[in-house]
Amino acid sequence: xxxxxxxxxxxxxxxxxxxxxxxxxxxxxxxxxxxxxxxxxxxxxxxxxxxxxxxxxxxxxxxxxxxxxxxxxxxxxxxxxxxxxxxxxxxxxxxxxxxxxxxxxxxxxxxxxxxxxxxxxxxxxxxxxxxxxxxxxxxxxxxxxxxxxxxxxxxxxxxxxxxxxxxxxxxxxxxxxxxxxxxxxxxxxxxxxxxxxxxxxxxxxxxxxxxxxxxxxxxxxxxxxxxxxxxxxxxxxxxxxxxxxxxxxxxxxxxxxxxxxxxxxxxxxxxxxxxxxxxxxxxxxxxxxxxxxxxxxxxxxxxxxxxxxxxxxxxxxxxxxxxxxxxxxxxxx
Numbered sequence: 278x279x280x281x282x283x284x285x286x287x288x289x290x291x292x293x294x295x296x297x298x299x300x301x302x303x304x305x306x307x308x309x310x311x312x313x314x315x316x317x318x319x320x321x322x323x324x325x326x327x328x329x330x331x332x333x334x335x336x337x338x339x340x341x342x343x344x345x346x347x348x349x350x351x352x353x354x355x356x357x358x359x360x361x362x363x364x365x366x367x368x369x370x371x372x373x374x375x376x377x378x379x380x381x382x383x384x385x386x387x388x389x390x391x392x393x394x395x396x397x398x399x400x401x402x403x404x405x406x407x408x409x410x411x412x413x414x415x416x417x418x419x420x421x422x423x424x425x426x427x428x429x430x431x432x433x434x435x436x437x438x439x440x441x442x443x444x445x446x447x448x449x450x451x452x453x454x455x456x457x458x459x460x461x462x463x464x465x466x467x468x469x470x471x472x473x474x475x476x477x478x479x480x481x482x483x484x485x486x487x488x489x490x491x492x493x494x495x496x497x498x499x500x501x502x503x504x505x506x507x508x509x510x511x512x513x514x515x516x517x518x519x520x521x522x523x524x525x526x527x528x529x530x531x532x533x534x535x536x537x538x539x540x541x542x543x544x545x546x547x548x549x550x551x552x553x554x555x556x557x558x559x560x561x562x563x564x565x566x567x568x569x570x571x572x573x574x575x576x577x578x579x580x581x582x583x584x585x586x587x588x589x590x591x592x593x594x595x596x597x598x599x600x601x602x603x604x605x606x607x608x609x610x
Contacts, residue, residue, distance in 0.1 A: 279307055280347040280571045282373075283340045284314035284331065285361060287322035288445065290375065291352035294402075297563035299329055306564065308571035311350075315340045337361060341368040348373065348398075348574060350567070354446045355380050355459055362388040366395040373570045375402045377463050380454065382592025389584050400570040400580040401587040403467040404562035405520070407569070410533040410541035411468065413555065414522060417531050417545065418472055424528030429473055429508045431465035431522045433457070438488040438514030448490050454598040455483040456493030462512035466593055468522045469510065470586050473502045476593045478608040481600040487515040498597055501606070537562035 284291050291314075298306035313332040316322050326333055334340040340349070341364065348371035351361055359379050365372045372392060378401045379385040392399035405411060417423060437447075438457070446452050453459045458466075470476065483496040494515040500508035523532035529548050535541030541557040566581070573580045592609055600607040 278575060279310045280371075280574050281312045281345055282309055282348045282350050283334075283343070283346050283370075284311050284350050284352065285316075285337060285340065286352035287314055287316035287326065288352065291316070291350075292322075292325060294350060294352060294375075294563050294567065295329060295331070297561050298567055301328070306568060306571075308568040308575075309348075312345055313340055313343055337364060341365060341370060346370060348570070351375060354452050356452060359384040359388045362399065363391040366391040366397050366399075369395060369397065371398040371570075371574045373400045373402065373567065376467070376587070377401075377459055377591050377594055378587040379591045380459070381595035382588060385588040385591035389588055392584075398570070398573045398580065399584055400566070400573060401582050401584070402566055403464060403582045403587070404537065404566045405464045405468060406471065406581050407560065407562045407565040408533070408535070408537060408541055409557040409560060410535060410543045410555070411522065413543050413557070414524065414531055414533045415471060418524055418526075422528065422545075422547075423524060423526030423531060426473060426504075426506050426524060426526045428506060428525040429469050429523070430510075430525075431468055431508075432511045432513075432519055433461035433465050434511070434513040434516050434519045435461065436514070436516065436518070437461075438490070438492065438494040448492055450491050453492050454594075455481065455601050456485070456496045457512035457514040458483075458496055458498075458594060458597060461514065462496060462498070462510060463590060463594060464520070465510045465512065465522070467582070467586065467590050469500065469502075469508050470590055470593075472522075472524055473504060473506045473508065475503045475589055476596075476609055477501045477503045478606045479593065479596050479600050480606050481597045483597075483601040496597075496601070498600075500593075537565075 315334040351374040480499040498510040596607040
């Protein structure tokens with residue numbers, strides 16, 4: 278059975294999500310179907326919505342009032358997520374929310390509590406968890422193939438900082454604190470949490486070096502995990518595309534590179550064996566996460582990203598912002 282969803286926010290990313298399951302030239306998903314939506318500027322999305330048989334509503338309230346809606350997919354400015362999730366939960370609608378869940382841990386926890394109280398699914402769109410190369414990396418770490426984990430590094434970079442003026446609300450400092458952290462770096466942070474568990478403290482440096490806008494383009498974070506591991510996260514929005522996650526252990530190291538739209542590679546180097554490289558074909562991460570959400574709604578299967586990880590990630594994101602303004606470690610409860 279296909280779940281019926283509404284899309285809240287029909288900008289660049291909202292359209293990307295919808296098009297992954299019912300766009301032009303795409304085999305329609307059997308798991309999820311978008312039937313309605315709303316956005317801040319309806320005129321810019323009307324033609325696109327009509328082509329995908331999506332009914333336009335004039336507000337979130339009217340969208341939630343529909344009787345043919347099982348769920349809402351949220352692709353709006355980060356600061357709006359908390360209130361929109363609470364409204365959707367109160368209306369009994371399951372929620373898929375783009376990352377980050379919120380800009381701080383308290384807001385993320387409030388939104389999560391609202392969904393738990395209402396008995397609805399809350400899923401957060403950390404789509405890099407659906408990379409086959411990352412899934413394999415998690416298996417290698419979980420199976421103990423790298424021994425005791427000592428350190429993890431991750432980078433997510435790209436040229437989007439040069440297009441700040443074209444990025445709408447993403448170019449506003451209030452929506453994108455510490456530069457690329459909210460758009461890119463949070464994926465690295467989520468990967469690190471998945472591999473090493475909760476973060477105990479962070480130090481950070483965030484600068485604007487090359488872009489013309491008001492948002493930082495170079496952010497570097499040192500992390501200390503509750504389990505004793507260390508980490509380094511970097512996100513640069515004034516360079517070429519890169520996504521990599523590398524884990525170091527007492528038995529060797531493993532590194533994955535690549536994004537969903539391109540082939541991925543995983544290199545493993547152990548102490549006493551020659552390097553080994555595995556390669557993985559491109560996948561649609563957006564379709565994978567939406568269909569996983571639909572499965573969670575329909576069958577009660579846990580979503581790939583634990584909600585607790587998303588809440589903790591929001592708290593760490595906020596701590597990184599505070600740390601970037603000081604020369605000290607910011608600790609997390």
